[in-house]
Structure formats: structure tokens, C-alpha cells
Amino acid sequence: MAAEQLSATDYIVHHLTHWRLQTDGFWSGFHLDTFWFSLILGFVFVGLFGYVARKATSGVPGRLQNFVELIVEMVDSQIKDAFHGKSKVIGPLSLTIFVWVFLMNSMDFLPVDLLPTIAQLIGHYGFGMDPHHVYLRVVPTADVNLTFAMSLSVLLVIIGFSIKAKGVVGWIKELLTKPFHAEGLVMSIILAPVNLVFQAIELLAKPISLSLRLFGNMYAGELIFILIALLPFWAQWVLGAPWAIFHILIVTLQAFVFMMLTIVYLSLAVEDH
Amino acid sequence: MELNASLIGQAITFALLVWFTMKFVWPPLTRMMDERAARIADGLAAADRAKQDLANAERASADRLREAKQQASELIAQAEKRAAQIVDEAKDQAKVEGERLIKGAQAEVGQQVQQAKEALRQQVATLALAGAEKILKQEIDAAKHADLLASIQAEL
Numbered sequence: 001m002a003a004e005q006l007s008a009t010d011y012i013v014h015h016l017t018h019w020r021l022q023t024d025g026f027w028s029g030f031h032l033d034t035f036w037f038s039l040i041l042g043f044v045f046v047g048l049f050g051y052v053a054r055k056a057t058s059g060v061p062g063r064l065q066n067f068v069e070l071i072v073e074m075v076d077s078q079i080k081d082a083f084h085g086k087s088k089v090i091g092p093l094s095l096t097i098f099v100w101v102f103l104m105n106s107m108d109f110l111p112v113d114l115l116p117t118i119a120q121l122i123g124h125y126g127f128g129m130d131p132h133h134v135y136l137r138v139v140p141t142a143d144v145n146l147t148f149a150m151s152l153s154v155l156l157v158i159i160g161f162s163i164k165a166k167g168v169v170g171w172i173k174e175l176l177t178k179p180f181h182a183e184g185l186v187m188s189i190i191l192a193p194v195n196l197v198f199q200a201i202e203l204l205a206k207p208i209s210l211s212l213r214l215f216g217n218m219y220a221g222e223l224i225f226i227l228i229a230l231l232p233f234w235a236q237w238v239l240g241a242p243w244a245i246f247h248i249l250i251v252t253l254q255a256f257v258f259m260m261l262t263i264v265y266l267s268l269a270v271e272d273h
Numbered sequence: 274m275e276l277n278a279s280l281i282g283q284a285i286t287f288a289l290l291v292w293f294t295m296k297f298v299w300p301p302l303t304r305m306m307d308e309r310a311a312r313i314a315d316g317l318a319a320a321d322r323a324k325q326d327l328a329n330a331e332r333a334s335a336d337r338l339r340e341a342k343q344q345a346s347e348l349i350a351q352a353e354k355r356a357a358q359i360v361d362e363a364k365d366q367a368k369v370e371g372e373r374l375i376k377g378a379q380a381e382v383g384q385q386v387q388q389a390k391e392a393l394r395q396q397v398a399t400l401a402l403a404g405a406e407k408i409l410k411q412e413i414d415a416a417k418h419a420d421l422l423a424s425i426q427a428e429l
Contacts, residue, residue, distance in 0.1 A: 237285045
């Protein structure tokens with residue numbers, strides 16, 4: 001029984017270990033699986049949408065074009081509803097976030113052992129590695145590195161939008177004079193550091209909430225799939241199927257939430273309070 | 274990690290997920306897309322129809338205009354012809370009437386001349402007779418020279 005417990009723990013730990021770059025220095029421990037899967041899925045998105053855009057007809061659209069148009073229209077209508085500034089960046093940005101996050105989340109649908117097992121087979125027979133040392137995590141959004149990479153990029157865009165809308169001076173002024181506004185010069189100077197702290201917290205809370213929300217959902221989903229995989233194989237579907245079906249909602253919702261909050265944050269960034 | 278039965282269990286789960294998607298996720302999506310495609314097709318067809326209608330209407334109006342112009346020019350030509358005819362008829366009538374009037378006038382003039390001539394002849398004869406009577410009262414007997422007087426009267 002103890003051995004079985006140990007092996008279950010091993011199984012979980014093995015599944016939650018990244019395929020790391022074995023090197024020293026700055027790149028040490030670089031998550032190669034997150035990198036490659038996100039890159040490939042990014043190309044899937046760009047390739048599919050680019051292909052459809054290139055072949056798009058202004059007449060009656062085919063199935064694929066119709067599907068792509070549906071997504072683009074959805075994103076566009078959300079932007080029109082929430083974002084009142086003018087920007088060429090926000091549309092493509094939101095579309096990319098939605099579809100890319102959706103695709104990366106969708107990796108959760110694949111059987112949790114499928115790709116890691118294939119990787120182990122390749123590693124074992126192709127490169128003569130010990131299968132126990134072949135690690136692969138297929139859901140890039142369950143890696144906090146990727147979600148933070150995205151949300152910090154969004155933070156940079158937010159700051160960029162603020163500066164573009166208000167100017168460098170206007171932005172810095174806003175950092176120092178809001179949310180607490182004073183009439184006199186002395187009071188303004190006294191309140192400036194307080195305002196700065198509040199603004200910094202507000203600004204930093206955005207990427208943290210964005211990335212941790214997505215990471216938490218996907219990590220928990222993946223972990224539960226792993227736990228379900230520990231059940232006897234004939235019983236797995238009892239829990240696995242409902243969880244997978246529920247995941248259709250989570251995957252879509254998390255992608256949508258990430259996109260929607262990005263739009264809202266950018267909208268706040270360009271608005272004058 | 275080696276291949277084990279867990280993979281089969283996951284495959285069953287995956288198959289169920291695929292089945293669920295096929296049964297409950299895919300149909301509404303495709304229906305929505307079909308409806309969207311149908312809506313677009315309808316819209317495009319309606320636009321085409323409207324364009325066609327417009328072209329038809331334009332052609333019809335052009336036809337109607339041309340017809341009207343033709344009718345108008347025909348009417349004008351007819352009216353001109355009729356006017357010319359009327360003028361000609363009037364001219365003819367006027368000529369006939371004028372000739373008639375002239376003839377009447379000439380006849381009347383001739384008659385009056387004749388009457389005047391007759392009256393003058395009578396008066397001249399009377400005057401001549403009176404003159405001759407006065408001249409000849411002394412020397413000529415009226416009865417004696419009646420033949421002569423009559424011949425003079427006839428010559429006047």
C-alpha cells in the first residue's frame with residue numbers, strides 16, 4: 001500500500017514537472033514544454049486565421065470563414081461595448097489573447113497521459129533516455145511563467161495606452177494626484193507618495209489577478225485530471241467525463257475573461273477619471 | 274512511467290468528451306453558423322434583387338420616356354400637318370369667296386353701269402330732243418323730222 005501511495009505521488013509529481021532546459025546560467029530550467037506548445041499553438045492560430053483571411057470572400061462565407069468571422073465579430077462587439085477610445089492595437093490584441101489562450105487551455109482536453117507518454121516513448125527509443133526523466137506538461141496556461149508573461153505584456157500595453165492618451169507628464173501627474181486630490185500645493189505634495197503607492201498597487205494588481213486567475217483555473221483543472229487518472233481505468237470516466245465537459249466551459253470562460261479584462265483595463269487606461 | 278491501463282481510462286473519458294461535444298456542443302454551433310451564412314446569403318440576394326429591380330425600373334422609365342417623347346413628336350407632327358391643312362383650306366375658301374365676291378361686285382358694277390348707261394341714254398336723248406326741240410322749234414317740224422330724231426336717239 002505504501003509503495004502504491006508513493007507511486008501515486010510520483011505520478012503526480014512527474015506530471016507536474018516541466019521539461020526543463022538542462023543548462024547553467026540565465027536559461028537554466030527554462031520550460032521548454034510551455035515554450036514549444038505555446039509557440040506551436042500560436043502558429044496554429046496565426047496560420048488558421050491568416051489562411052482564412054487570405055481566402056476570405058465578401059460573398060457567402062464557407063464554414064471555416066464563417067467560424068472565424070463569428071469569433072472576430074464577438075471580439076469586435078466586446079471591444080465596441082467596453083472600449084471607447086480609438087486604437088488599432090486593441091482589436092488584434094484581444095483576438096490573439098482570446099484565441100491563443102483558448103487553444104492553450106484546450107490542451108487540457110487531451111487525455112492527460114497521451115502526449116507525455118508519446119514523449120516518453122520518443123525519449124526512450126529515440127534518444128535512449130530513461131522514461132522517468134522525460135517530463136512534459138502540455139497545458140502552457142497551467143504554467144505561471146506563461147500567464148505572467150502574457151499579463152505583464154498586457155501591463156506594458158496598459159502603460160503605453162495611458163501615456164499615449166495622456167502624455168508622459170499627464171500620466172505621471174495622474175500617478176501623483178489620484179485617487180486622493182488636494183487643493184493646496186503642500187497637501188498635494190504630502191498626498192503624492194500616498195497616491196503613488198495606491199496607483200502602483202492598482203497597476204500591479206491587474207497583471208497579478210489576470211495571470212493568477214488563468215493559472216489557478218488551468219492548474220487546478222490539470223491537477224484534477226491527474227488525480228482522476230489515478231482511479232482504476234474502468235471508473236475514470238465517471239468523474240473524468242463530467243470534469244472534461246465542465247472544462248469546455250472553463251476553457252472558454254477563462255479565455256474570454258482574460259480578453260475581456262484586458263479590454264476593460266485598456267479602456268480604463270485611456271479614460272480620464 | 275510506462276504504458277498502463279490508465280491510458281485506456283483516459284481514452285474512454287476523451288471519447289465521452291468527444292461524444293458530448295458532437296451531441297451537444299457542435300450542433301448549436303453549426304446551426305448558428307448555418308443561420309449566419311443563410312442570413313448573409315439572404316442579405317446578398319436581397320441586395321442583388323434590389324439592384325436588379327433598380328436596373329429594371331431605370332430601363333422601364335427610360336422606355337416610358339422614349340415612348341412619351343415619340344408620342345409627343347408624333348402629336349406635334351400631326352398638329353402641324355393639321356394646321357397646314359386648315360390654313361390651306363382657309364386659303365382655298367378665302368380664294369373662292371374672294372372670287373365670288375369679286376364676281377358679284379363685277380356683276381353689280383356691270384348692272385349699275387348698264388342702268389346708268391340706260392338712264393344717261395334716256396336723259397341724253399331727252400336733253401338732245403329738248404335741245405333740238407328748242408333749236409328746231411323755229412325751223413323744224415317735229416313730225417317732219419321724226420325719222421331723223423329717232424335715228425339720232427338710236428345712235429346714242
